[in-house]
Amino acid sequence: MPIFAEILSVxxxxxSYSLIVAILLIMAAAxxxxxxxxxxxxxxxxxxxxxxxxxxxxxxxxxxxxxxxFMSDLMFEVSGITKGFWGWGQLVGYGILATITLLAHYLKNxxxxxxxxxxxxxxxxFFILSNxxxxxxxxxxxxxxxxxxxxxxxxxxxxxxFLKISLLADLVYSGILFGAYYLxxxxxxxxRSIA
Numbered sequence: 001m002p003i004f005a006e007i008l009s010v011x012x013x014x015x016s017y018s019l020i021v022a023i024l025l026i027m028a029a030a031x032x033x034x035x036x037x038x039x040x041x042x043x044x045x046x047x048x049x050x051x052x053x054x055x056x057x058x059x060x061x062x063x064x065x066x067x068x069x070f071m072s073d074l075m076f077e078v079s080g081i082t083k084g085f086w087g088w089g090q091l092v093g094y095g096i097l098a099t100i101t102l103l104a105h106y107l108k109n110x111x112x113x114x115x116x117x118x119x120x121x122x123x124x125x126f127f128i129l130s131n132x133x134x135x136x137x138x139x140x141x142x143x144x145x146x147x148x149x150x151x152x153x154x155x156x157x158x159x160x161x162f163l164k165i166s167l168l169a170d171l172v173y174s175g176i177l178f179g180a181y182y183l184x185x186x187x188x189x190x191x192r193s194i195a
Contacts, residue, residue, distance in 0.1 A: 021184050022054045023064055025177050030068035034075045037082060040165045044069060045122045046173025048097050049115070052104025054181060062101045066094055087141060092133035096126055110178070119174040123167045131159045 029043035029050075036042070047065040055061035077084025100122045107118065135145060135155045144158075145151035 018181075018185060019055060019060075022051070022181060025180055026051055026064050026068045027071070029173060029177060030072040031075075033069075033072040034079070034081065037076070040162055041169040041172075042166070043169070043173040043177075044097060045100060045119060045126060045166070045170035046175075046177050048100040049104045049118055049122060049174050050177040050181070052101040053107065053110050053178075055105075058102070058105055061105050062098050065097055065101050069094065069097060087138045089130075089133045089138040092137065093130055096129050096133075100125065112175075115174050115178050116171060119170045120167060123163070123170045127159065127163045127166065131156055 026047050029047050033042050033044070044065075047068055051061045051065040055064065073084040073090075075084065076082050103122075104118060107114070132152075135152050139145050139147070139151070139155070145155045
């Protein structure tokens, strides 16, 4: 945890309780990624949307979801549950996560409908870009698909079952993160600021 304190001190003289709650929620979501393995019920998109929407400092908004994802990848690697670090295409996944976080950072007027729509759109964006990345980068190593349009099409077809689970997981985690943050701010932090 010292790294978090150091990062916070660089960007903020006194971190707000709301920021600390947001960061703790992101870290908890990342931990649940390890706990929920191998069911592919992942918090990645929810973390990105939530971080981008809630954390005002753009650098921190991008940093914490990526750091949380890295920590969960490290937990996978160290525990031996599965490979935590598996190839160059994984870096593209981090880039996609950062992109979604930045897009969420610029959206305004968050409400349940906007959160759900952003979650679905982000899931589809992640599906398209991550599978394209796998086809162009990691397929060179694994040779699962032919290097033509038919191979690219097959790559997307084979990934469709994961899209269904991802859409559900992204909606659930987005709802949990935004909902928990709202409830904590309303019931715990708001009375504290009044006192």
